[in-house]
Amino acid sequence: MGRRIVIVGNGQVAAGAAATIDAADFVVRFNLSRNTGQSGTRTDAVAVCNTGRPANEMLDGPEWRESAPVRASREIWSVRDPEKFAGLRPQLAISHPELDDFCDDRTEGFARFAAESGKLHRIIPAAVHEAADTALAALGAGSYVVPSSGLVTLFHVLSAPEHSGSDIFLTGFSHEGWDGHPFAAERRLVAGLAAEGRLHLLASPSAPSQGT
DSSP states (O other): OEEEEEESSSOOOTTTTHHHHHSSSEEEEEOOOOTTTBBSOOEEEEEEEOOOHHHHHHHHSHHHHSSSHHHHSEEEEEOHHHHHHHHHHHHHHHHGGGGGGTOBBBBHHHHHHHHHHOOEEOOOOOOHHHHHHHHHHHTTSSOOOOHHHHHHHHHHHHHHHTTTTEEEEEESSSOOOTSSOOOHHHHHHHHHHHTTTTTTOOOOOOOOSSSS
């Protein structure tokens, strides 16, 4: 076994998984990380939706900033590349006019918070998002708005040089939620990556995901 990385979605995790998660070398959580405790407490990076309403909720109130996972983390990852989402805005204005604030960018706010808190801030590159899109298209994902933050983060960990050779584990991913994400195709994609040995799945009960 190499370095162990666990990516923890916001769904339920199996009983007993907390010890496995806390024993990892690097743990990534998402947004408000509401299952912390049940899923252990170790947090090295918090991956955030840095545009639209989720970003506003996190930056404009105290809950996210003062949460235990954010306090414990050493890194904040902005999942949505600002230039990529600026480019999406005109087409979404036509296809999904109800998402008028979806691409509103708050990346600078997360970067400022990270700097003030002594944390590293990373922006996951647009190329990672586009690699996820390509993989989903190969599975016939059909029409959707964007891949989930969980999938983009997974693709980042799979491709980032600093994580090369690591053993990657996923838990807390139910692949259910907002219909703008292609969750059925994401489930098939993750299962295929697991079958290829590129990641490992920690058993988790079926439960709706919350923001990944």
